[in-house]
Amino acid sequence: xxxxxxxxxxxxxxxxxxxxxxxxxxxxxxxxxxxxxxxxxxxxxxxxxxxxxxxxxxxxxxxxxxxxxxxxxxxxxxxxxxxxxxxxxxxxxxxxxxxxxxxxxxxxxxxxxxxxxxxxxxxxxxxxxxxxxxxxxxxxxxxxxxxxxxxxxxxxxxxxxxxxxxxxxxxxxxxxxxxxxxxxxxxxx
Numbered sequence: 001x002x003x004x005x006x007x008x009x010x011x012x013x014x015x016x017x018x019x020x021x022x023x024x025x026x027x028x029x030x031x032x033x034x035x036x037x038x039x040x041x042x043x044x045x046x047x048x049x050x051x052x053x054x055x056x057x058x059x060x061x062x063x064x065x066x067x068x069x070x071x072x073x074x075x076x077x078x079x080x081x082x083x084x085x086x087x088x089x090x091x092x093x094x095x096x097x098x099x100x101x102x103x104x105x106x107x108x109x110x111x112x113x114x115x116x117x118x119x120x121x122x123x124x125x126x127x128x129x130x131x132x133x134x135x136x137x138x139x140x141x142x143x144x145x146x147x148x149x150x151x152x153x154x155x156x157x158x159x160x161x162x163x164x165x166x167x168x169x170x171x172x173x174x175x176x177x178x179x180x181x182x183x184x185x186x187x188x189x
Contacts, residue, residue: 004046008032011047011074011088018070026053047074051092059092064099067092068127086129103130107137110158114143121158125149131156 008030015028031048049070051059059067067090075085089096110121123134131147134156138145144159148168159165 004032007047007078010077011049014070014074014077015049024053024055024058026051026055026059028052045089046087047078047089049074049088049090051090056092059090060095064095067095068129086132099130100133103134104137107134107141107158111138111141111143114158114160118160120160120163122148123156123158125153125155128154 011030015026015030018024019026019028029050031050032046051067059070070090071085071088074088074090078088080087091097106123110123114121126134131154135145135147138156138158141158143161144163144165146157146159146165147154148157149155157165
């Protein structure tokens with residue numbers, strides 16, 4: 001994302017589409033560059049979009065699923081590599097800041113529990129951004145962390161110091177990749 005002004009205009013076009021064609025009643029402010037910090041103070045983003053308005057609750061339903069979807073669409077429109085998707089962040093009603101506080105509190109509680117019991121602690125499954133934040137919150141504890149599981153069941157596990165972390169096995173099911181059909185080939189089903 002070399003030209004932040006052009007990137008901000010691309011995100012603005014997405015938001016215009018969402019509010020006009022999509023019919024969502026939202027106001028939005030897009031900040032690009034040095035001022036684009038997440039309200040949780042966790043990281044600076046290249047593009048930060050704050051949404052407000054009557055339909056804000058729709059963005060936050062199902063644990064912010066639509067908010068995350070808008071982030072994903074914006075990252076795709078900007079042609080960002082998956083590792084760079086964090087450079088675009090959407091928020092509404094301070095949702096991300098409150099979620100970051102909740103994750104920090106959960107990290108502190110898990111650290112106490114692991115230190116008290118000497119047993120690993122498995123967090124609930126969460127999206128990649130939240131897992132990354134959790135790893136960062138846990139980093140200074142001196143305990144080990146690892147992500148476990150696949151897809152929507154992927155979660156962070158906090159291990160006691162010196163604990164031997166098990167190696168994850170990949171799913172041994174059938175290979176789901178398909179070979180492409182030849183041009184003009186017809187299916188028999």
